[in-house]
Amino acid sequence: MTWTERTVVREGVRLSCRDWGGSGLPVVLLHGLAGHAGEWDTLARDLSRRHRVVAVDQRGHGASERRPRDVSRAAYVADAVAVIEQLGLRRPVLAGQSLGGHTALLTAAAHPGLLRGLVLVEAGPGRAGPNAQTEIGAMLDAWPTPFPSRRAAVEFFGGGAVGEGWAAGLEERDGGWWPRFDRDVMVAALAENVRRSFWDEWRSITCPTLVVLGRSGIIPAHEAEAMLRQRPGTVALSVPEAGHDVHLEHPEVLQRMFQEFLRGSGGEG
Numbered sequence: 001m002t003w004t005e006r007t008v009v010r011e012g013v014r015l016s017c018r019d020w021g022g023s024g025l026p027v028v029l030l031h032g033l034a035g036h037a038g039e040w041d042t043l044a045r046d047l048s049r050r051h052r053v054v055a056v057d058q059r060g061h062g063a064s065e066r067r068p069r070d071v072s073r074a075a076y077v078a079d080a081v082a083v084i085e086q087l088g089l090r091r092p093v094l095a096g097q098s099l100g101g102h103t104a105l106l107t108a109a110a111h112p113g114l115l116r117g118l119v120l121v122e123a124g125p126g127r128a129g130p131n132a133q134t135e136i137g138a139m140l141d142a143w144p145t146p147f148p149s150r151r152a153a154v155e156f157f158g159g160g161a162v163g164e165g166w167a168a169g170l171e172e173r174d175g176g177w178w179p180r181f182d183r184d185v186m187v188a189a190l191a192e193n194v195r196r197s198f199w200d201e202w203r204s205i206t207c208p209t210l211v212v213l214g215r216s217g218i219i220p221a222h223e224a225e226a227m228l229r230q231r232p233g234t235v236a237l238s239v240p241e242a243g244h245d246v247h248l249e250h251p252e253v254l255q256r257m258f259q260e261f262l263r264g265s266g267g268e269g
Helices: 037-047 073-086 099-110 132-141 150-156 160-167 183-188 191-195 199-204 221-230 251-264
Strands: 004-010 013-019 026-030 052-057 093-097 117-121 170-173 176-179 209-214 235-239
Touching: 004 073, 013 037, 013 073, 026 037, 026 073, 026 099, 037 052, 037 251, 052 073, 073 099, 093 099, 093 251, 099 117, 099 199, 117 251, 132 183, 132 191, 150 160, 150 170, 150 176, 199 221, 209 221, 209 251, 221 235, 235 251
Parallel strands: 026 052, 026 093, 093 117, 117 209, 209 235
Antiparallel strands: 004 013, 013 052, 170 176
């Protein structure tokens, strides 16, 4: 199956979505910071055989509004709700990786009853490190943009599925390959995560939840343990030999876990 581009507009901000079609229980997928909807292509293609699947380019990313004025956590949450409502996705499972997972978490907390289930991939309610914005800025500054070729970008990002996934988020223009986002927007999007944690929101979530972490990911063990302690009904999986991009490194594991979780959430896996 292939996807169709769908556009959702909320308060003048344009959001581009990859609608994979399909029928059955809806699934909405949110990428992480500096990412893009295409990161979910392998999973979305598989799930769309039995589910209605939509992957979103979040504000400031990909084909969506590049320089939105508002990059607050509340704005990202409102965007997720707008996609669900405007595309008629009744009680979907909302899934996200990294900052997209954080958006999904806050959406579940702010809108009880909207979602049938929540999937967090390398995401949690803990406060980001005090230097997170500086570190992200430095990481983006280290990208040798423009990349001379897509192949050069794949190699820079580590090769394999991870390199391909990151390189797929670039656009070709002016004789090189460039990110489809702006550095300052990415750094600003992390501001609230640096200021505080979101444990109250985590504890308030009532829908079934799956947490998938990479064994070498960024969520510390004490945070994962606290998540399970505070919400003991949460299903959690730690994937060996996986880092923060577990959805790109081991999509087959994620597919299997999604299918099992969707069956348990009332949708055929």
